[in-house]
Amino acid sequence: MEWSKPITVDEMYGDWDYDVAVELLEQSLSPRRALSIFDTVESLGVGPESVVLDIGGRDGFHALMMAERFGCRVMAVDPAPANIDEGLKRIAEHDHGSQVEIELGAIEEIPASDNEFDLVFSRDMLNHVADQDRGLAECVRVLKPGGAMVVHEVFETELMEPREAARLYADLACVPERMVADSFEDVAERAGFTIESLEMIGSEWYEASQEAGTAPNYALQISRLRRSKGELLEKLGEIPYRVMYGNALWSLYLFIGKLETRLYVLRAPQ
């Protein structure tokens, strides 16, 4: 237990001001926004001469953002054919689409030659990768000597209980062993990377999106998914139901500290 003794009824309803507490909690702690990942990319000197790989780059969303912000060229690689189809459309319609390519592929066998990239950008994808040794060795191979890799990943904390973890990871195609930060750091070092920096983001990006009103109300989603399970399962099907449930729960677990977001900069050997 975090506290040495339970609170008594007298203490709970005692001489303290509930309204003051609520008011304090209404005040923003100025959380970093998800876009802060690009400040980290900028700090690594990415510019018009740079060539970036966005591994697990979905439909090129972040690749296009980097092309626009830094003037760089970006290749997005993703193993889901639906993401590639969507990405080709997105790239064709975007003002900076000529700087971006999207390819079907996976981190375990990156469709690129040796020493091709100045930076590998990996956002929220390594939890899916069982053989991370192979994946990170591939990142070292395609990076120029001394190149950097930016890794955004979510890891479990000591507050996560095994049964809830097992259910969550099964619903979101996460490999349980890959949810442990120490294990990721070991893999990175085995691949030859040096851990240059670690930013603990925790739940800040989620706080920021709630404050900005740009994220769904995940608690409400969970409640509806639970109360209307039969109907929603019938309308959505099992896979979308489970993914929506898992995504909402993932967000709540970030808020309550069972999960935490970390941002690493790794440096490839010279």
Ligand SMILES: C[S@@+](CC[C@H](N)C(=O)[O-])C[C@H]1O[C@@H](n2cnc3c(N)ncnc32)[C@H](O)[C@@H]1O
């Ligand atoms: C949670 S999404 C994140 C997408 C994007 N990076 C972002 O931050 O929005 C995880 C992505 O990883 C991709 N993925 C899964 N396994 C992968 C693998 N072995 N190699 C590369 N990408 C993979 C999925 O197809 C999906 O697009």
